[in-house]
Amino acid sequence: MTDFNTLHDEINQYLSHEQVKSVEKAYHFAKKAHGVQARLTGEPYITHPLAVAQILAEMRMDAPTIMAAILHDVVEDTEVKQADILETFGKEVADLVDGVTKLTQIHFENHAQAQAENFRKMVMAMATDIRVILVKLADRLHNMRTLACLPPHKRRRISLETLEIFAPIANRLGMHAFRVELEDLGFAAYYPMRYRILKDAVAKARGNRQEIMDMINLQIRDALKKATVSSATLGSRGKHLYSIYKKMLERHLPFSEIMDVYGFRIIVYKVDTCYRVLGVLHSLFKPFTQRFKDYIAIPKANSYQSLHTTLFGPYGVPIEVQIRTEEMHKMAENGIAAHWLYKTEKKGLNEAQSRAKEWLKNILEMDKSSKNSLEFIENVKIDLFPDEVYVFTPKGQIIELPAGATLVDFAYAIHSDIGNTCVAARIDRRLSPLSTPLISGQQVSIVTAPGARPNPAWLNFVVTGKARSKIKHYLKKQQREESMDLGKRLVEKTLHIYGLHFEEITESTLQAIANTSRLDSIGHLFEEVGIGNRPALLVAKQIAKELDEPARMESGDNQVAHPLIIKSTEGLVTSFAKCCHPIPGDHIGGLIKMGQGIEVHMLHCPTLESYLHQPDKYVTLSWEENIEGDFSVELKVDLVNRRGSLAGLTLAISEAESNIVHLRAQESDRHHFHVDVTISVRNRSHLARILLKIRKRKDVIRVVRYKPHNDD
Numbered sequence: 001m002t003d004f005n006t007l008h009d010e011i012n013q014y015l016s017h018e019q020v021k022s023v024e025k026a027y028h029f030a031k032k033a034h035g036v037q038a039r040l041t042g043e044p045y046i047t048h049p050l051a052v053a054q055i056l057a058e059m060r061m062d063a064p065t066i067m068a069a070i071l072h073d074v075v076e077d078t079e080v081k082q083a084d085i086l087e088t089f090g091k092e093v094a095d096l097v098d099g100v101t102k103l104t105q106i107h108f109e110n111h112a113q114a115q116a117e118n119f120r121k122m123v124m125a126m127a128t129d130i131r132v133i134l135v136k137l138a139d140r141l142h143n144m145r146t147l148a149c150l151p152p153h154k155r156r157r158i159s160l161e162t163l164e165i166f167a168p169i170a171n172r173l174g175m176h177a178f179r180v181e182l183e184d185l186g187f188a189a190y191y192p193m194r195y196r197i198l199k200d201a202v203a204k205a206r207g208n209r210q211e212i213m214d215m216i217n218l219q220i221r222d223a224l225k226k227a228t229v230s231s232a233t234l235g236s237r238g239k240h241l242y243s244i245y246k247k248m249l250e251r252h253l254p255f256s257e258i259m260d261v262y263g264f265r266i267i268v269y270k271v272d273t274c275y276r277v278l279g280v281l282h283s284l285f286k287p288f289t290q291r292f293k294d295y296i297a298i299p300k301a302n303s304y305q306s307l308h309t310t311l312f313g314p315y316g317v318p319i320e321v322q323i324r325t326e327e328m329h330k331m332a333e334n335g336i337a338a339h340w341l342y343k344t345e346k347k348g349l350n351e352a353q354s355r356a357k358e359w360l361k362n363i364l365e366m367d368k369s370s371k372n373s374l375e376f377i378e379n380v381k382i383d384l385f386p387d388e389v390y391v392f393t394p395k396g397q398i399i400e401l402p403a404g405a406t407l408v409d410f411a412y413a414i415h416s417d418i419g420n421t422c423v424a425a426r427i428d429r430r431l432s433p434l435s436t437p438l439i440s441g442q443q444v445s446i447v448t449a450p451g452a453r454p455n456p457a458w459l460n461f462v463v464t465g466k467a468r469s470k471i472k473h474y475l476k477k478q479q480r481e482e483s484m485d486l487g488k489r490l491v492e493k494t495l496h497i498y499g500l501h502f503e504e505i506t507e508s509t510l511q512a513i514a515n516t517s518r519l520d521s522i523g524h525l526f527e528e529v530g531i532g533n534r535p536a537l538l539v540a541k542q543i544a545k546e547l548d549e550p551a552r553m554e555s556g557d558n559q560v561a562h563p564l565i566i567k568s569t570e571g572l573v574t575s576f577a578k579c580c581h582p583i584p585g586d587h588i589g590g591l592i593k594m595g596q597g598i599e600v601h602m603l604h605c606p607t608l609e610s611y612l613h614q615p616d617k618y619v620t621l622s623w624e625e626n627i628e629g630d631f632s633v634e635l636k637v638d639l640v641n642r643r644g645s646l647a648g649l650t651l652a653i654s655e656a657e658s659n660i661v662h663l664r665a666q667e668s669d670r671h672h673f674h675v676d677v678t679i680s681v682r683n684r685s686h687l688a689r690i691l692l693k694i695r696k697r698k699d700v701i702r703v704v705r706y707k708p709h710n711d712d
Contacts, residue, residue: 007050010057011066019063022089023053026067029088033078040149048142049073055138059337065131068096072135075101099125099132100139119165119377123363130356133169134337137178140166144185159189163242165380173356174302174335183242191245198241201255206238209262216262216313223284229268229277237263237322262313265322267329271296274307274323281321285311288318296328298390301400303355304332365416366469375472380465392443399444404463407434411446412467419467420474421448435461453478456572479531479572484523486573486597487530489564490619494540496562497615505543513542530573532594535616563620564590566600567627573597576631580605580708583631585684590619606708630680632661633687634706637675637694641667645699646675652697653679656690672701 004027011020030049037045053069067089074080075097082101086094099122125132144162147155163186170179188195213236224232239247239258247258266277274296281287291310299305306324313319324332331338336356363380388400391410399413407427412419424447425432438444454471462468492502507522514525517534528534566574566588573596580602582588587603591611600621601608611618639645646665653660662678681687687705694703 003047004050007054007057007066010054011063014060015063015066022063023066023070026070026089026093030070030074033074033080035078037077039146041146045073045077048146051142052135052138055141056134059134059334061131061134061337064092064096065135067093068100068131069135069138071097072100072139095125096129096131096135099129100136119380123360123380130336130360133173137166137170137175137182141178141182141185144182144189147185147189155189159186162186163190165377170335172302172359174300174304174331175333175337176304176335177333180240180243184240187242187245194245195241198245198255202238202241202244205255212314212317213262216264216319219284219314220264220266220281223280224266224277227276227280229273229280231269232273232277233267235265235267237265237320239263261318261320263320263322265324267324267326269326271325274325277323278307278309281309281311281323285313285319287311296324298398301355301359301388302335306332362466366465375469389438389440391438391440394443394445401438402463405438406461406463407432407436407438407444407446408458408462409464409467410438410444412462412464412470414446416470418446418448419470420454421450421452422446423449423452434458475572480527482573483527483530483597485526485530487526487528487536490529490536491526491539491543493562493564493619494536495543497537498540498544500540500544500547505547509543509546512546513539516542530597532592532597535592536619537616563622564598565624566590566621567624575599577601577605577607578632579607581631581633581678581706583633583681583683583687584623584627588621588623590621592617592619602707604707628682630659630682632678633681634676634678635691635694635703636706637677637703638668638701639673639675640699640701641669641671641673642699645697648697648699649675649677649694652693653677653690656686656693658686658690676706 004024007027008020008024011023015023027046027050031046034045034049039045039048049070049072052072053066056065056069071085071089071093075082075085082094082098085097122132122136140162143158147158150158162182167179167182167186170176170182217234217236220234224234244255244258247253248255268274268277288310291308293308296305296307305328306322309321309323311319311321366376366380389403389405391399391401393399393414399410401409401413405413407425408419408422411422411425422434425434425436426445426447427436427438427442429443429445454474456471456475458471459468462471488502495502495505510522510525514520514522517525517528519525519528525534525539529536529539575596575598576582577591577599582600582602582605588600589603589608589612590598590600591608593599598619598621608618637649639649650660650663658679658681660677660679663675664677665673665675667673679690681690691703691705694700
């Protein structure tokens with residue numbers, strides 16, 4: 001149990017007398033506020049904030065951070081208001097406390113939404129002051145250390161949240177020591193049986209291999225001594241339990257294979273000595289090819305620096321060695337918290353802090369692009385990948401991306417506008433598909449086009465949270481604009497039923513209807529119509545009623561005289577039915593589908609015919625003149641069953657400037673077989689040329705365009 005005397009002794013070693021007095025004032029304030037409150041362990045509640053402050057004091061954090069740690073629960077759990085903190089301790093401490101205080105005054109539908117909103121609030125505060133996350137991580141660490149007193153369902157929920165969010169954040173901020181303890185505590189609480197079994201197995205395995213460890217240790221020390229590498233600290237480096245568990249799970253490796261690897265760490269004083277030590281080790285033991293990583297020249301995204309090499313040791317055992325300086329070791333263990341006092345006094349940030357700021361900037365961009373807090377937290381989880389690839393721009397700039405990142409992820413990492421307009425990319429000067437996963441060391445360049453826009457299919461392969469959120473945001477915005485345009489045109493068309501013209505309708509009339517419909521704007525009204533959530537007929541009827549116009553229903557012929565024009569720029573609110581595959585030149589009609597917009601059918605498609613007399617569902621359509629684009633058509637082909645006939649069919653389609661979207665062939669008898677093939681065409685004229693090209697093949701018996709028939 002932490003008491004204030006322990007904390008006082010710790011902070012007295014590095015804070016000024018005045019700062020220690022301020023911390024003491026915060027302690028007395030918090031102790032009085034919490035009063036007789038107790039933790040589930042039975043201890044006075046004040047022991048928790050004191051323990052959080054102790055963790056931060058051992059990291060040599062500044063006075064405002066220590067004070068915020070002591071005060072971090074008073075607003076949430078006592079009668080004290082945020083204004084009281086501001087008045088008593090000033091804005092800096094008050095803002096830190098507010099950053100880690102949960103949103104307790106708002107009612108949420110469920111715990112997931114509450115968790116997401118609180119996380120979002122914390123991230124916003126982190127972006128203003130990075131110390132917020134340090135207090136939160138220390139708070140979480142102490143809570144995990146004392147988790148045993150909670151009921152099982154709460155232990156599992158909190159430990160899962162720790163493994164999915166807080167441990168990865170600690171890793172992303174370079175705080176290795178925090179990450180390791182959070183992961184092992186979370187593992188023990190979430191999978192207690194697996195944890196115990198693995199812990200016992202590791203203890204047994206380490207005892208059995210001590211003799212080999214001592215032998216390797218002695219050989220490395222002798223080699224360093226002969227090479228006159230002085231002041232090198234050599235130690236063994238054991239993997240923590242959660243790391244072993246994840247490797248077994250993700251790589252499908254047995255425990256024996258993971259424990260067969262012997263880990264060592266060598267710490268020296270200067271960077272050039274790191275490379276000298278590497279040379280000594282490679283002379284002593286043969287290195288594994290392609291198992292060397294230079295994180296000194298190219299640091300990880302969290303500023304981690306070290307040389308990594310894997311060697312063939314005695315008896316063929318693999319040895320993994322990390323070589324780094326003392327400074328790098330401190331940075332690896334504490335990340336953004338390393339040398340906090342020294343750096344803040346100099347009014348500068350260390351490398352980890354600078355990179356953390358850049359990461360938070362990307363997180364804020366994700367927040368703007370996310371439709372709600374649950375989507376935001378999912379995007380952040382995606383972004384917390386532990387492994388990175390490092391690729392180069394044509395100018396030699398290093399871009400860090402998570403493992404599995406594609407060319408589209410790279411484009412968005414450069415700039416959102418480049419991602420939105422990318423059409424092609426080159427890897428090492430060779431054109432590659434945008435879905436290609438990247439490998440460290442590649443040089444990448446992106447080709448953009450002014451009129452290009454994100455493709456919804458990109459969401460199937462992008463891995464970064466930034467790319468995913470930007471694509472979704474763009475598509476959502478595009479869908480909204482297209483829905484508004486389509487909705488306006490549908491209302492304009494439907495007004496002809498009442499003998500009205502859209503130009504006659506004033507903005508105030510439309511706004512009145514939007515207000516009656518409980519929609520916030522005219523644009524929102526049109527959007528609802530365009531997406532199929534509100535019938536255009538209903539809006540037209542409301543307009544006629546608002547204008548006090550009698551319903552002058554026009555004849556069916558007159559309605560057909562005002563068809564809705566289908567353009568080529570409505571990809572997100574206009575879809576083409578797969579039952580009949582309409583193409584430019586066909587007579588068409590539309591089916592209005594709730595939440596999806598208009599589905600275009602051939603006029604005599606059985607699916608559409610059942611809606612012809614439902615004006616709230618059916619809409620007359622015609623093609624825009626000179627419409628451009630690729631449209632799918634299904635063909636049915638009967639071929640002679642001989643070698644090369646199918647290849648001849650695909651060649652004929654290719655020569656007619658068409659692509660095959662889908663093909664299925666089946667034998668009908670020994671001499672013939674049948675092919676269903678879906679191809680892309682521009683219009684009916686293009687289709688006619690393709691059919692002519694196919695019919696010229698000697699092995700083609702029959703080819704027709706598939707059209708659905710009404711069985712009635």
